[in-house]
Each structure stands twice: as structure tokens, then as C-alpha cells.
Amino acid sequence: MQAADILKALVNIPSVVGTPNGAIVEWIRSYLDGLGITAHLFPGPEGDRANLFASIGPSDNAGYVLSGHMDVVPAHEAGWSSDPFTLRRDGEKLYGRGTTDMKGFLAATLAALPSLAASPLVRPIHLTFSYDEEAGCRGVPHLLARLPELCAAPLGAVIGEPSGMRPVLAHKGKAAARVTLRGRSGHSSRPDLGVNVVHAMASVLQAAVSKAHDLASGPFDQTFEPPYSSLQAGLIRGGQALNIIPDHCTLDVEARAISGINPATLLAPIRSAAEALQTSGICVEWEELSAYPALSLGCHTALANLLTELTGQExxxxxxxxxxxxxxxxxxxxAIICGPGDIDRAHKPNEYILASELSACQTMIETLGKHCCA
Structure with a gap:
């Protein structure tokens, strides 16, 4: 199958983050089976979604990982010109949810497999396709925990997020959490008889705003834009009606940290502000939503040199x-980032990828296969 045909099949499966992914996993497993490649499926603790792993070549030798996620963000935005879960082609452009982020990489990888499977690989190429990356990389840690029993320690991993096929050496780390406050409801005419947790959340929100302001003052790492760690309160919910004292309120916050800083530590002031409310008769819950560390790969490492050679781009x-x-x-x-498409097209209406970008990615993977035969 051509990469565009594979992409059509993948886009037509609405594998939205946080939902069961059996349909897309089964399609990929069946495709691999047709090539004589065994897929290993590893369900996560959710029970209704799984990671997928497969090897081409001798898995007891050190090789390379091609990693991507099978989930996509929802497509509820206004402005789509066609069904986001039906691939539409207009010249070079292939439209649909996930075409760039990141089913394009999956399609190019799968299209390259016949060439890889027919090659006398000395070093293997492994596929690690994960679930719920869009919810904070929730699936891949379970797969990484199983990797030592599946293959020899890899020489490197190529994460195929959209980068215009230019290798990328670094990104920030992230941690996200949800604060939930529970108070006491009642009629708004008697605030003395209730505990208004929307009001109480104001101090937690202020702690987030204050920390965000402080982070803008450094420390700095000019590698990134912006060159400092950041924090934001992204979502707040609470109350039932204007004349009811709100007894429930949640606040979602996230921190993004430059290299060398644990993003979870940046959320500590928000958690402290929330827990201080417990003395006011408020029940406080702190839920970690997601976390992943920063990436920082040296520009002269073997993997960086290899991807420079494979792509022809610094x-x-x-x-x-x-x-x-x-x-x-x-x-x-x-690990290094390198994949087809442009991140600026992701998570937007009329997301698309170019056929030439799919072709360039497939060529890169097939060239990696030749490197693994030497």
C-alpha cells in the first residue's frame, strides 16, 4: 500500500484521545501480519486501549526505534471544510484530523515496512505506537517498562512528531494537575450557612498567576521560545446556578519547564495554596493529570549525526x-524528534499534510533501513 492509502485508512478511524483504540490497533496489527511481522499488544490499565510494539530484524541486536502515537485530538472546532475523519485530497494536500499530528508519520513508517522486511537488517528497527499521547503521554510509559524484555537496548529512538523532517534536539518538560475544592451548598441568600469554593479557589488561582509571573523572570535557556519555564491555569469549572452557593470547583494547571528543571516542582505553590484551605472546612483534592520530562540531546551525539545524514538537514x-x-x-x-508535516497545522480545522512530506519521511525510514544493513 502507498503511504497516502494507509493514511486514509488511519484517518478514517476516529482514534480520539481518551477513548478505546481497538479499531486502529487492529488495523495496524492486521497490516503487519500481512507482511509477516508480529505485533505485540500491551493494554494499559484503562483496559480499553493498548500500545503496539513490533520488530523488523534481529531484536537481540541493538537497533533503532520509530515511535509515534495513534491517538488524535478531537475535531469539534468550527471551520472544517469536510468530515475530519474522512481523508480528503486536494492536489498535494491531504486533509483530515491527525494527518500531521501524527498519523502521517505512522503511514510513512508502515509504507516503508515492505522494503525493511525485505532487507538483510543487521540492526533491527522497532515500532512503538502508543495511546493517549495527547493527554500527556499516558500510554508510552507502560510500553517503555516492557521494552527490556522485547529487545536489546536500542541505539536511539526517532519520535515522528511533525518537524518538517528536520531533526529536533530538545523540548521542555511538562506537568499538569487538577485541584478540586469541595465545600457546602445552600441558597445564595444565606452565604453564612454555606462554603463557597468558587470564592476559595481565587487564592489558588492567584498563586498560579503569581508563579507564572515569577517564572518569566528566569532562569533562562535561550534554546527555547519563550526562553523560560512557564505556568498557566487553563481551565476552571464550578457552581450550578447563580443563586446556589457553589460546593464544587476544579482548576486545571500546567507547567512547562526548561531543561534541568522538574516541571512538577513548579506546581508546588499552587498545591500549597490549595491545601492551606483545608483549615477553612474545605475538602481539597490534588490529582496529577500528566507529566513528562524535557528532552535534551547533544548536537554531536551519534543519533543527531545519523539523523543529519538521513535527512540532509542540520x-x-x-x-x-x-x-x-x-x-x-x-x-x-x-531520542530525537523528526517527522513529516508542520506543527502549526496541528489541532486546527482543515489539518493537512503534503504528499511530498509523506514521501520524504518514507524515504528517510527506508534509508535508515539501508544503514541498518551495513
Whole structure:
């Protein structure tokens, strides 16, 4: 199958983050089976979604990982010119949810497999396709935990997030959490008889705003844009009606940290502000939503040199978005970002990828296969 045909099949499966992914996993497993490649499926603790792993070549030798996620963000935005889960082609442009982020990489990888399978690989190429990356890389840690029993320690991992096929050496780490406050309801005419947790959340929100302001003062790492760690309160919910004292309120916050800083530590002031409310008769819950470390790969490492050779492009120092690459590096595997498409097209109506970008990615993977035969 051509990459565009594979992409059509993948886009037509609405594998939205946080939902069961059996349909896309089964399609890929069946495709691999047709090539004589065994897929290993590893369900996550959710029970209704799974990671997928496969090897081409001798898995007991050190080789390379091609990593991508099978989930996509929802497509509820206004402005789509066609069904986001039906691939539409207009000349070079292939439209649909996930074409760039990141089913294009999956399609190019799968299209390259017949060539790889027919090659006398000395070093293997592994596929690690994960679930719920868009919810904070929730699936891949479970797969990484199983990797030592599946293959020899890899020489490196290529994470195929959209980078215009330019290798990327670094990204920030991220941590996200939800604060939930529970108070006491009642009629708004008797505020003395209730505990208004929307009001109480104001001090937690102020702690987030204050920390965000402080982070803008440094420390700095000019590799990134912006060159400092950041924090934001992104979502707040509470109350039932204007004349009811709100007894429930949640606040979602996230921190993005430059290299060398644990993003979870940046959320500590928000958690402290929330827990201080417990003396006011408020029940406080703190839920970690997601976390992944920063990526920082040296520009003269073997993996960076290899991707420069494969793509013909000098590596980019860093990107602003996050990926699974930091988790691979934390697991002791050098990782680099390199994939087709442009991140500016992702998570938007009329997301698309170019056919030429798919072709360039497939060529890169097939060239990696030739490198693994030497």
C-alpha cells in the first residue's frame, strides 16, 4: 500500500484521545501480519486501549526505534471544510484530523515496512505506537517498562512528531494537575450557612498567576521560545446556578519547564495554596493529570549525526511543543524528534499534510533501513 492509502485508512478511524483504540490497533496489527511481522499488544490499565510494539530484524541486536502515537485530538472546532475523519485530497494536500499530528508519520513508517522486511537488517528497527499521547503521554510509559524484555537496548529512538523532517534536539518538560475544592451548598441568600469554593479557589488561582509571573523572570535557556519555564491555569469549572452557593470547583494547571528543571516542582505553590484551605472546612483534592520530562540531546551525539545524514538537514536546537522523546531519554535511550508535516497545522480545522512530506519521511525510514544493513 502507498503511504497516502494507509493514511486514509488511519484517518478514517476516529482514534480520539481518551477513548478505546481497538479499531486502529487492529488495523495496524492486521497490516503487519500481512507482511509477516508480529505485533505485540500491551493494554494499559484503562483496559480499553493498548500500545503496539513490533520488530523488523534481529531484536537481540541493538537497533533503532520509530515511535509515534495513534491517538488524535478531537475535531469539534468550527471551520472544517469536510468530515475530519474522512481523508480528503486536494492536489498535494491531504486533509483530515491527525494527518500531521501524527498519523502521517505512522503511514510513512508502515509504507516503508515492505522494503525493511525485505532487507538483510543487521540492526533491527522497532515500532512503538502508543495511546493517549495527547493527554500527556499516558500510554508510552507502560510500553517503555516492557521494552527490556522485547529487545536489546536500542541505539536511539526517532519520535515522528511533525518537524518538517528536520531533526529536533530538545523540548521542555511538562506537568499538569487538577485541584478540586469541595465545600457546602445552600441558597445564595444565606452565604453564612454555606462554603463557597468558587470564592476559595481565587487564592489558588492567584498563586498560579503569581508563579507564572515569577517564572518569566528566569532562569533562562535561550534554546527555547519563550526562553523560560512557564505556568498557566487553563481551565476552571464550578457552581450550578447563580443563586446556589457553589460546593464544587476544579482548576486545571500546567507547567512547562526548561531543561534541568522538574516541571512538577513548579506546581508546588499552587498545591500549597490549595491545601492551606483545608483549615477553612474545605475538602481539597490534588490529582496529577500528566507529566513528562524535557528532552535534551547533544548536537554531536551519534543519533543527531545519523539523523543529519538521513535527512540532509542540520538539527534544530529546540521546539516549544512536548513529545514522548523525553520519556525515552529518561529510560536511557537517546531520542530525537523528526517527522513529516508542520506543527502549526496541528489541532486546527482543515489539518493537512503534503504528499511530498509523506514521501520524504518514507524515504528517510527506508534509508535508515539501508544503514541498518551495513
Amino acid at each position: 538539527p534544530l536546537a529546540a521546539v516549544s511543543y512536548g513529545t514522548e522523546a523525553g520519556l525515552f531519554q529518561a529510560a536511557g535511550i537517546d
